[in-house]
Amino acid sequence: MNILVYRYGSICEPDIIDTFRNMGFSVDTIDSEIYDKNIDQADVIDLMRRHLDKKQYTFVFTINFFPTISALMQIVGIPYLCWIVDSPILELYSNQLSNSCNRIFLFDKALYDEFHPYNPDGVFHLPLATNTKRWAKVIDNASDMQKSKYKCDVSFVGSLYSEKNPYSNMRGGSDYLKGFLSGIMDAQLRIYGGFFLEDVLTDDIVSEFKSHMPSFYTPPEDFRVNDKAFMAQLYLGSNVTCMEREQYFSAIAKRFDFSLYTGSDVSYLPFLKSKGRVKTLTEMPLVFNGSTINLNPTAKSIRSGLPLRIWDILGCRGFIISNYQAEIPEHFVDGEDLAMYDSLDTLLYLIEYYLSHPKRAHECAMSAYEKVCKFHTYEIRLGQMLKLAFDL
Numbered sequence: 001m002n003i004l005v006y007r008y009g010s011i012c013e014p015d016i017i018d019t020f021r022n023m024g025f026s027v028d029t030i031d032s033e034i035y036d037k038n039i040d041q042a043d044v045i046d047l048m049r050r051h052l053d054k055k056q057y058t059f060v061f062t063i064n065f066f067p068t069i070s071a072l073m074q075i076v077g078i079p080y081l082c083w084i085v086d087s088p089i090l091e092l093y094s095n096q097l098s099n100s101c102n103r104i105f106l107f108d109k110a111l112y113d114e115f116h117p118y119n120p121d122g123v124f125h126l127p128l129a130t131n132t133k134r135w136a137k138v139i140d141n142a143s144d145m146q147k148s149k150y151k152c153d154v155s156f157v158g159s160l161y162s163e164k165n166p167y168s169n170m171r172g173g174s175d176y177l178k179g180f181l182s183g184i185m186d187a188q189l190r191i192y193g194g195f196f197l198e199d200v201l202t203d204d205i206v207s208e209f210k211s212h213m214p215s216f217y218t219p220p221e222d223f224r225v226n227d228k229a230f231m232a233q234l235y236l237g238s239n240v241t242c243m244e245r246e247q248y249f250s251a252i253a254k255r256f257d258f259s260l261y262t263g264s265d266v267s268y269l270p271f272l273k274s275k276g277r278v279k280t281l282t283e284m285p286l287v288f289n290g291s292t293i294n295l296n297p298t299a300k301s302i303r304s305g306l307p308l309r310i311w312d313i314l315g316c317r318g319f320i321i322s323n324y325q326a327e328i329p330e331h332f333v334d335g336e337d338l339a340m341y342d343s344l345d346t347l348l349y350l351i352e353y354y355l356s357h358p359k360r361a362h363e364c365a366m367s368a369y370e371k372v373c374k375f376h377t378y379e380i381r382l383g384q385m386l387k388l389a390f391d392l
Contacts, residue, residue, distance in 0.1 A: 001026070002026045002028065002057045003020055003025045003028070003057060003060075003061055004027075004028050004030070004048075004052075004059075004060045004061070005017055005020075005027055005060075006030045006044075006069060007033065007034055007063075008033040008034060008063070008064070009033070009034040010085060010086075011280055012063060012085060012128075012308060015130075015131040015134065015378050016061075016083075016378060016382065018131075019378040023379070023383075028051060028057075030047050030048070044066075044068050044069065045068060045072055048069065049072075052076060057078055059079040059081050059103075059389070060079070060080050061081045061082065062080075062082045063082070064082060064083075064085065064091070065082050065084060065094070065097070066082070066091065067094035067097075067220075067222070068096075070094075070096040070097075070102055071096050071099070073099070074096070074099040074100065077101070078101065079101055079103060079389065079390075080103065081103045081104075081105070081385065081389055082102075082103075082105065083105045083126065083385070084106045084107060087302045087303075087305075088233035088234055090219065090233075090234065092111070093219060093225075093226060094219075094222060095224065097115060097123075098118050098122075100122065101122075102123075103124070103388070103389040104124070105125070105126035105388070106125055106305075107125075107128045107306070108302055108305030109304045109326070109327060110195065110303035110305070110326075126385055127305065127306060127331070127376070128305075128307075128308050129311055129376050129378045130308075130311040130314070130315030130378070131315065131377070132372060132373050132377055134281070135285045135289075135312070135316045135317075138281070138282060139316060139317070142286055146286060147286060147289075147290055149286070150259075150283070150286040150287045152257060152259040152287075152290065153258070153259075153291070153292050154256050154257065154258045154259065154291065154292070154295065154351060154355075155258070155259040155261065155291040155295065156259075156262070156294070156295045156297075157261045157278060157284055158261075158309065159264050160242060160246060160262055160266065161238055161241045161264070161299070162264050162265060163264055164238065165242045166235055166238060167238060167242075168239070169215075170209070170213050171212055171214065172212045173208065173212040174208065177205065177208050177209065177212070180205060181209070181236065184197060184200055185236055185239060186243075188240050188300065189240050189243055189247075192324040192325075193324050193325070193326050194303075194326075195232075195300060197236045197240075197300075198229055198231075198232035201231060206228055206231055209235075210227065210231075216230075217234055233301045237299070237300040238299075238301070240300045241297075241299045241301070245297055246269055247344070248347065249269070250269050250270050250271050251348065252348070252351065254271045255352075258272075260273065260274050260275060261274070261275050261276065261277060261278045261284075262277070284312075285316045288312065288313045288316035289316045289317055289318055291318060291319075292354065292358050292361055293319055293320075293351060293354055293361065294313045294319060294320045295321055295322075296309055296310055296313065296320055297322075298323050298325055304325060304326040305327050306327055310322060310328075310338075311372065314337075314338070314365070314368045314369060315369070315372050315376075317365055317369045318365055319354065321338070321340070321341060321347065322339075322341075324341065324342045325340075328340060331371070332368055332371065336364060337364055337368035337371065
């Protein structure tokens with residue numbers, strides 16, 4: 001059976017392609033968007049048609065949702081499978097979401113609850129996974145010198161969101177608007193397990209915000225317009241994520257040995273110094289494995305699910321302290337597999353505790369790793385995907 005995978009450069013694409021091949025599928029890929037992020041949609045259709053004219057495919061697959069591909073698959077009558085691994089994905093507001101060819105898998109149950117009604121037969125909940133075999137090869141084959149380079153007490157790998165925070169583009173606005181938004185974002189920063197920003201926005205607040213936000217997101221014609229959702233997820237959620245990471249990381253760095261691997265500018269933040277980026281496939285797993293504690297402050301737009309970062313840390317036999325996410329207890333036990341915080345004070349206490357009890361941190365990491373190997377590999381997850389997609 002043949003699969004066509006349209007790629008844009010997601011970290012998990014190579015693992016998924018390899019897994020499909022190991023399952024016996026013949027996989028062809030279209031890689032143009034990896035190198036040209038501004039590719040015209042007409043060119044996407046042309047690339048797809050060239051492949052479809054040459055070979056018969058069982059289904060087409062993408063990471064995240066591409067409305068143009070869905071529209072084409074609806075015309076040609078080929079199932080379109082996609083796995084949402086990021087948030088927000090504003091393409092989910094496209095009317096193409098309802099196409100009968102779609103088999104859309106959402107890693108976040110809150111997203112599933114929102115979008116399932118628009119395609120009850122084609123939208124599913126499916127948590128993410130990791131490639132334990134890939135990570136094991138990197139870690140086990142690394143030299144002692146390579147491993148020692150990334151050993152540390154506490155680490156974080158990723159963006160602080162400061163460079164991709166469109167909220168910072170707001171110009172002007174009334175004192176009431178600024179005070180209201182500041183208040184609700186400060187409250188959201190302190191609440192875990194629920195994303196309420198969209199619920200408290202009024203039409204007047206959204207209208208005034210749009211008037212002071214240059215280039216407020218305007219969806220294409222065939223999208224459902226939901227300015228409250230766009231504002232809450234794309235602008236306010238991103239800013240709250242940035243606020244949390246700046247405040248919490250500064251507090252951590254003040255008290256502990258903290259290794260920050262990021263491309264974000266931290267020159268304006270007290271106590272923070274960046275060690276730069278690490279290579280995803282060859283260096284990042286050594287950080288995860290070599291850190292006594294790995295931090296996971298989930299982006300606020302991920303409302304209930306587990307981000308890919310959690311799965312990869314655990315798949316590298318790393319110990320993790322994460323913010324509370326509603327779906328974590330469905331897979332892991334707090335204090336047995338990982339640790340969860342619901343405030344800065346709790347986070348600082350947990351860091352101090354596990355640095356004083358590194359053996360306990362290691363035991364938790366190995367307990368979680370055993371569960372990941374047994375239940376959460378790509379082989380297992382893609383098997384679940386195909387069963388749901390084709391009612392096997």
